[in-house]
Amino acid sequence: MMKLFYSGTSPYARIARISAGVCDVDHAGGHIASAQLRTDENPVLQYNCTGRVPTLVDGDTIVTETRAVCRYLEHVGNGAKLFAYAGEWPAEQFENTAMSLLDGCALWAREYRRDEALQSDWLVGVERNRANRCLDWFEAQPGIQSGDAPWDFAHIVLFAALDYQELRGLLPDWRDTRPNLANWHAAQLQRTSVIENANIGDP
Ligand SMILES: N[C@@H](CCC(=O)N[C@@H](CS)C(=O)NCC(=O)O)C(=O)O
Incomplete structure (x- = not known):
């Protein structure tokens, strides 16, 4: 297999x-x-x-x-x-922005794993600003506002990025100014593919 x-x-x-x-x-x-x-x-x-x-x-x-x-x-x-939107450039932009958000959050979380004395305030600040800008952008996207976005690769990436920053406590107040995104995220948590593939511990 x-x-x-x-x-x-x-x-x-x-x-x-x-x-x-x-x-x-x-x-x-x-x-x-x-x-x-x-x-x-x-x-x-x-x-x-x-x-x-x-x-x-x-x-x-x-x-x-x-x-x-x-x-x-x-x-x-x-x-x-998963990629029905290939060649539709607004949807491709959505995917690429979600992946870039995730890349930034992964780098930020990795910085927090280093010895505290070595952590860079500059790097953390750059990634915090990037993440906030991206979340504001997603908040204004039509499929997020209406809540009826498809469950495709682009949206799975956004979900994973949101859930990951939450797991690592990067932006604890991210929901406060982003009701559409918060509602969309909460709705995705009910999906079977998400429930069956939750964050888990080591084997
Ligand atoms: N660009 C890669 C990123 C994957 C990635 O960074 N995975 C992390 C886990 S979240 C990893 O394997 N890290 C191990 C390492 O950095 O050595 C992709 O799109 O798959």
Whole structure:
């Protein structure tokens, strides 16, 4: 069976896990401990020199990087479309902005894992400002305002970014000025693909 390598709280891997759920793709044996990720014992290194999750191994096929992993899952899945918006540039912009928000939050959270004396106030400030600007932008997006946005790759990325910043306590008051986004996020928490692919502990 296909192996999807993931750690239990990686937001990138969570996008892939949720996408596998949406596309009804079974996978097994890829859950690894977070602490293993950045060691020589990281099992991902057998397949992917970056060592990052998600990494997907299906027979001889190795797929790395979240977007490509999800394109593969769509390709082998049950017909559910994650990228129906390909070539629609406003929707592509939504996806790219969500991924950039997540990249910033991941860097910010990584900074908080360093020794406190080494942490950069400058870096934290840059990422806090970026995240706030992005959340304001998403708050004003039509599908977020109406609440009827599709559950596709772009929106799964936004969900994972919001949930991750919450998990790490990056913007504790993010809901206060963003009712549309808060409602949209709360609604996504009810989805089966989200519930079945929650943040989890180490195996
Ligand atoms: N650009 C990558 C980012 C994936 C990523 O950074 N994953 C983190 C976990 S959240 C990871 O594997 N970190 C291990 C490391 O940095 O060595 C993607 O889109 O998949």
